[in-house]
Amino acid sequence: MTDDAITIRFNSEKSHSFLRYISPKPHRRVVHELAVALMNQYFNASLSRRQWLKQPRQPAAWHFDNHSRKSKPIDINIIESLLETGTFDFNALDIFDPRCNWLDSSIHIKARVHLPGSDGKSVVFRIPTNLGSSFPYVPHLDREGHALNSLQIMSQKRILELHSIVVSESHSYDQLSWFQNLRSYICECVSLIDMTLHQIYYKARYSPLPGWTFNKNKLGPRFGRRLSDKIAWIYKITSKHLGAEDELKEFYILKDLRNHLQHFDPPCICYTLEDVAHWLNGIHSVAALAWKIRKCIGSPLSVPLIEMLLTPVVEFVPSDTSLPRIPQPSNVGYASTRPRDVNQ
Structure with a gap:
C-alpha cells in the first residue's frame, strides 16, 4: 500500500497565502492594560491608566546584586509606544526584565562530554529549581545531554514561532509538514x-508565597485529572477567583482539539482554513488565561507572553475573492470529525 494524496485545486496559485495577519498594530485596549500592569510593577503601585497619565516622567528604581539601579525616565506613554510594536523592549529603557523570578526564570546546561572523576565517579552538574529547596526533583547531568529547570519561556516562544510559521507558510497548507x-x-x-x-501546585507545596494555602486532600491528585480540576487549584491555593469564563471557553476548544490530535480518536481529521484561523486566534485566549492566572498568584508577565497578547488577528483569504462564498456549514471541516458520542 502507498500513501495516496488527492489535491482539489480550482485556479489556485501555489504561492497564494490563505492566512494573513489583519494588521501589524495590536489592539489598543490590550496595549493600555499591559502598560498599566508594567507601570504598576516597575513603580510598585496600583494606579489606573488615567492616574498614570497624570504622572510626570520619572526613572524606576530597584536593587540588583546589592546595588541600586535606575532606568531611563519613563511614563505610561513611553511604555505604550513600545508595546505598539508588538513586543516590549525593556532594554531600551535600561530597566529589568519584567518576568516572574520563580515561574519564568530558566537555567539549562548542555554537556558534550563524560567526565569521570579520580574517585571513579562521574562529575555531576546539578541545576536548582525555583520551587523550593525541598522540591524533590533536581536535574542531574553527568554526560552528554541537556538539562533544563523550567520550560515556561521556551514554551511561550515556541507558540509564537509556530503561530508565525503556520501563517507565513499557509500557501503550503496541503503539506503534511504544515499540518x-x-x-x-x-x-x-x-x-x-x-x-x-x-x-x-509544586510552589504551593514546597515554597508557598504569603497567603497561599496547600491542602493536598482538597487539591486532589495531580495525575488522571481533568484540566478543569487543575484550574480549580488556583482558588484553592490563592483564595482568589480566576474570573476567566470567556478565556476558558475558548481554551477548552483548543484542549479538546489537542486531545484529538494526540490520541486520534476518531482516527481521522478534517479542517478548513477558516477553522485554522479561529484556532490561531485562540492564542489571545491562551495568553489572557495565563495572565489571569498570574494575576491570582501575584506574578508579572514575561515578554513572550506579552507578545502572545499582542499577536495580530489572523484572517482567512480565499484565492479568488470575486467568487461568492457560502458560510461554512456546521457539518463540514473539523465539525465532521470532532470527537462525539456515537451509537455503539
Whole structure:
C-alpha cells in the first residue's frame, strides 16, 4: 500500500497565502492594560491608566546584586509606544526584565562530554529549581545531554514561532509538514497552561508565597485529572477567583482539539482554513488565561507572553475573492470529525 494524496485545486496559485495577519498594530485596549500592569510593577503601585497619565516622567528604581539601579525616565506613554510594536523592549529603557523570578526564570546546561572523576565517579552538574529547596526533583547531568529547570519561556516562544510559521507558510497548507506545525502549535498552547498549573501546585507545596494555602486532600491528585480540576487549584491555593469564563471557553476548544490530535480518536481529521484561523486566534485566549492566572498568584508577565497578547488577528483569504462564498456549514471541516458520542 502507498500513501495516496488527492489535491482539489480550482485556479489556485501555489504561492497564494490563505492566512494573513489583519494588521501589524495590536489592539489598543490590550496595549493600555499591559502598560498599566508594567507601570504598576516597575513603580510598585496600583494606579489606573488615567492616574498614570497624570504622572510626570520619572526613572524606576530597584536593587540588583546589592546595588541600586535606575532606568531611563519613563511614563505610561513611553511604555505604550513600545508595546505598539508588538513586543516590549525593556532594554531600551535600561530597566529589568519584567518576568516572574520563580515561574519564568530558566537555567539549562548542555554537556558534550563524560567526565569521570579520580574517585571513579562521574562529575555531576546539578541545576536548582525555583520551587523550593525541598522540591524533590533536581536535574542531574553527568554526560552528554541537556538539562533544563523550567520550560515556561521556551514554551511561550515556541507558540509564537509556530503561530508565525503556520501563517507565513499557509500557501503550503496541503503539506503534511504544515499540518504537523499546526498540530504542535495546538499542543503547545494547552501544555503552557497545564505546565503553569503544575508549577503553581509544586510552589504551593514546597515554597508557598504569603497567603497561599496547600491542602493536598482538597487539591486532589495531580495525575488522571481533568484540566478543569487543575484550574480549580488556583482558588484553592490563592483564595482568589480566576474570573476567566470567556478565556476558558475558548481554551477548552483548543484542549479538546489537542486531545484529538494526540490520541486520534476518531482516527481521522478534517479542517478548513477558516477553522485554522479561529484556532490561531485562540492564542489571545491562551495568553489572557495565563495572565489571569498570574494575576491570582501575584506574578508579572514575561515578554513572550506579552507578545502572545499582542499577536495580530489572523484572517482567512480565499484565492479568488470575486467568487461568492457560502458560510461554512456546521457539518463540514473539523465539525465532521470532532470527537462525539456515537451509537455503539
